[in-house]
Amino acid sequence: SRGVSKEVSAGGRSGDSTESTEKKPLGQRVRTQLRSLVQSPAVLALTLLALVASMSGWGLRSFSVVLLTDGYSYDLTTANTVLTLMFVGSAVATLISGLLTDRLSATTIIVPAYLALGVGAVVAGSLSIPPLLAALGIVFAASAQSMGNPPSNKLLDNLSERADLG
Numbered sequence: 001s002r003g004v005s006k007e008v009s010a011g012g013r014s015g016d017s018t019e020s021t022e023k024k025p026l027g028q029r030v031r032t033q034l035r036s037l038v039q040s041p042a043v044l045a046l047t048l049l050a051l052v053a054s055m056s057g058w059g060l061r062s063f064s065v066v067l068l069t070d071g072y073s074y075d076l077t078t079a080n081t082v083l084t085l086m087f088v089g090s091a092v093a094t095l096i097s098g099l100l101t102d103r104l105s106a107t108t109i110i111v112p113a114y115l116a117l118g119v120g121a122v123v124a125g126s127l128s129i130p131p132l133l134a135a136l137g138i139v140f141a142a143s144a145q146s147m148g149n150p151p152s153n154k155l156l157d158n159l160s161e162r163a164d165l166g
Contacts, residue, residue, distance in 0.1 A: 043159050050152050053114055057145035060121060061086060064138045067124065072131040082135045089139050090146035097147040106151035106158070113151070116144035 024032075037044055064086065068079035100109050120141025124134045 040159065043156065046152065046155055046159065049114070050148075053117060053145055053148050053152075056117055056121060057090075057142060060138060060142050060145070064142075068131075068135060068138070071127050072134050074131060074135070078135075082138060085139045086142040089143035093143035093146045094149060098150040101150040101154050106154040108151075110148050110151040110155065113144045113147035117141050117148070120144060 037047075061083070065076070065079040065083055068074040068082055069076060074082070097109055097113070118141075120137045123129060124137035124141065127134075129137070
């Protein structure tokens, strides 16, 4: 018969393990999860890398208009246009990165993407380049940050046990 198996609808858990997990105190469940995270330093490192990259992308998107208006004397309309280009560039970069990640190794994509994020953000924030290059650098850095997402997910899938994948 067709339909969703009990394993899928139960979230991959058998009835016995779900009941025993629910009976454990919250503190014990948190300690168990933290212990498993510490036992996998690669997952922890990848999580920290994703956190730093995400915070960098958030900072770029949040403060780029202020940087362009106050630091590079752009008018508000032009600075907001650059912000819009950042979002469009990020969407396109995510799609391209997903296609490349399916064909190449994840590290081939993630390392240059995060290096480009760092270089673009630092150079644009230095206030030492022409305004047009600063705007392009900001769009480039935000797009590079978005390019790191698909390979990061692929690396995490590779590091996870098959039963943990959704």
